[in-house]
Amino acid sequence: MLLRIEFESDIPIYMQIKNQIIEGIALGMLKEGDELPSIRQLASDFGINLHTVKKAYDILKDEGFLSVHRRKGYVVTKNASADDNFIEELKKDLQPILANAFSRGMTEDEILKICREILEQFKNGM
Structure with missing residues (x-):
């Protein structure tokens, strides 16, 4: 999956990352068990702060879209529900x-x- 960051957008960068990952899951581009780039790698690729990526990943984890594995890092899960x-x-x-x-x-x-x-x-x- 290819993320696009629009630096001039009114939407905060962490929300752009979060929304695009959720859309990737919905479209089937990201499947359960897929590994995401490390926080450091994604931040480096876009030239953004580590905390920005971590915030997006943490929200996705809290919402049940990602889990953290010691060796793999952040991985797509399907634990999100419409409560x-x-x-x-x-x-x-x-x-x-x-x-x-x-x-x-x-x-x-x-x-x-x-x-x-x-x-x-x-x-x-x-």
Whole structure:
């Protein structure tokens, strides 16, 4: 999987890393047991602070997407679940996005069509 960092983005770098790893898992580009680059290696590759990468990896570990092995480092796991807390966070994240689309005159069908297209990518592995 190839990560892309947009240094001019408003999205913090650790969130870009986190989001892209989750997307890689959803698309099947990263599978259970796959090893991720070490914190030091990824930080060096992008010329960013070690703590930035560690923060992304730690969040992914806390959310159940990664585990740490003594010899392998950070490894993809599939322990993330859609519990009540996740569902509430999802609603909170989607609210402004959907409000923006609705305020621009998009219909429910148009919005749902876009959601289905994105979900289809994940089901088909891109």
